[in-house]
Amino acid sequence: MTNPVLVEVTRGPRVESRHRGAIAIVDAGGRTLLALGAVDAPVFPRSAVKIFQALPLVESGAADAAGLTEAELALACSSHNGEAVHVDGARAILAKAGATEAALECGPQWPALGPDQDILRRTGTPPCAVHNNCSGKHAGFVCTVAHMGHSVEGYVKEDHPLQVLIHDILTEITGASLEADVCGIDGCSIPTWAVPVENLAAAFAKVASGSGVSQERGAALTRLRKACCAHPVEVAGTDRFCTDVMARFSDAAYVKTGAEGVYCAAIPASGLGVAIKIDDGGTRGSEAVMAAVLQALVARTDDDRGFLDRWANQSVETRRGYVAGTIRASKDLTDALAAL
């Protein structure tokens, strides 16, 4: 099956580029309200499922035992820019866990933004694991395994008790079969299991509603979701779609990006889960689709819709600021959303 075009990039009178992909919207009862493309084909969710990967941190009691703040819980679910707030926060989680950044197994990464890179370059300091966009999640992992009494070393490996536990959580919440044929290694060294887009959306309906799982798990998901929505800067950072959306809509829309064109969302008011995968991995595509979805599902005012047009109808500008084109949702997508 060839996935439909979900996003068009125009220049003057023509479409210059196209992003194909699949999208599903599922309600808390597990009913699929919208499906475009091969929503039954497994896709790697990458960082979009960090909220599920952080469940052991809450459910084991590690977060409370270490006295993690709500902002630190948000950081444990983040894909961040490596700004000072993120680096300092990851170090704080590690300190509360009685560990240091030497325990992190995510590998080094340059901060996303130029000024943060400058600080390192100016002092001749190489980036390290704490700057990795996943360092908050990994600090949460270290906190979890230290509390549970597992070895910290090797916590990223597929057969480590923490990753086995996360595998079992993802299997339960997504309802997908997560075996070796869908297992890859993520950029931060932990396993990532490919999940059909429709199952991912169903999992995020559980994040939205807190239902469809045990009462304890529902409470943990709700706690993590509310932490992220209350601390959007911790979840991503400056000039990031996740942060900007949650800063505006607060707990009305939990959104989380994943590498290679994945975006997921949970809409508490309607109990809906959303999952998007852009075939080519392009983030501009997944952001445009998610913005169009939020216009349909969350926006209440023209101001809300205008805010989301920054991504749903993003201008393509020349270096002098002339609007040469637009990144916009395709007719297939807008028609499907209008029919909701």
Place this chain on the structure above:
Amino acid sequence: MTNPVLVEVTRGPRVESRHRGAIAIVDAGGRTLLALGAVDAPVFPRSAVKIFQALPLVESGAADAAGLTEAELALACSSHNGEAVHVDGARAILAKAGATEAALECGPQWPALGPDQDILRRTGTPPCAVHNNCSGKHAGFVCTVAHMGHSVEGYVKEDHPLQVLIHDILTEITGASLEADVCGIDGCSIPTWAVPVENLAAAFAKVASGSGVSQERGAALTRLRKACCAHPVEVAGTDRFCTDVMARFSDAAYVKTGAEGVYCAAIPASGLGVAIKIDDGGTRGSEAVMAAVLQALVARTDDDRGFLDRWANQSVETRRGYVAGTIRASKDLTDALAAL
């Protein structure tokens, strides 16, 4: 028509992302040797056609009158990183034309690389037009119009004599009808006309052979092509595919990238022209396709093929350097290239 997948991005046992597109390879006699996808659909070539846009600089006599060096001719055909060599070179062209960077109408742009950005940030200097990746081309434009006696102001506009001349050159060389229905504005403010991929490839066969155009134009194209191949750093810069390929293969392969997933090449030994457009605009896709093409058309040794594998079979690594997947040419593409 849905274009075929030309590039696959794998992770573990699965294809994670896919790049669809169109590619044509045409010989100096105008025969199409390879065509995948909708090669008759117009695509914006963007910066891939800078060698044609630089023809008036040579053909008018402006380059020789100003005493431009071969390296400066290469810079006039470049999409550069805004490194010192590029910024200084653009200023030198302008000085030889009796102009300053105030004449540039391309708009400001940050340099591509962190250290060059740092230098501006550290001194609180905003980037300006001379840092724009097109500043070499625009300096060449200023040099051309000053020599030809046209007004410098407004040289980017569609109805300026220079842009009319470039339009007519592109029409002749591509054989395509370039009217308002295919006209957009490029990021540097000049018009860009969409051209079918097959016509683009035919145009680059003329660059490869110097034939199919007047003797004078063929000589000018050959002069510009040789200038680029002899000065690959001027054409792009540090860690850039265009530069690395021409630095290795010299005049055996002239290659030029364009924004939104375009790549073109001229292979002088065989008189072949190549044009690629990735549907989604992804540069990693167009580079992987071009690297596979060069393995088929230009590489002579295992060392050559291994060098090109940096892009034709590019490793997807974790932050700790583990190879988690590969960016590789699809079977459709490798089969088509093997049949050449």
